[in-house]
Amino acid sequence: VRDGLKPVHRRVLYAMNVLGNDWNKAYKKSARVVGDxxxxxxxxxxxxxxxxxxxxxxxxxxRYMLVDGQGNFGSIDGDSAAxxxxxxxxxxxxxxxxxxxxxxxxxxxxxNYDGT
Numbered sequence: 838v839r840d841g842l843k844p845v846h847r848r849v850l851y852a853m854n855v856l857g858n859d860w861n862k863a864y865k866k867s868a869r870v871v872g873d874x875x876x877x878x879x880x881x882x883x884x885x886x887x888x889x890x891x892x893x894x895x896x897x898x899x900r901y902m903l904v905d906g907q908g909n910f911g912s913i914d915g916d917s918a919a920x921x922x923x924x925x926x927x928x929x930x931x932x933x934x935x936x937x938x939x940x941x942x943x944x945x946x947x948x949n950y951d952g953t
Contacts, residue, residue, distance in 0.1 A: 848878040864925035903932040
């Protein structure tokens with residue numbers, strides 16, 4: 838897949854899609870999404886996952902924001918984002934295009950780190 842995303846980006850977007858954290862629904866706490874990603878898909882530190890979410894919610898980091906964030910996600914001047922317990926997120930409308938055809942099995946899914 839040549840979408841320009843790293844595995845952690847894909848795992849975050851997939852987890853948000855599974856949670857039903859859609860653009861037209863209420864925001865969910867960032868900590869909730871981070872916990873789901875770490876527990877189910879990405880067994881690394883919470884900072885790696887939250888940092889990825891922050892970058893996907895910043896209008897100056899990616900051409901298209903894939904995560905719609907509510908709260909302080911930092912600034913272009915180097916101000917850091919608020920802690921994950923203070924921010925809320927949902928998928929951006931454009932991110933649904935990346936998730937649209939997952940059920941068509943265009944790309945083979947492989948087992949996760951724990952065989953699930």
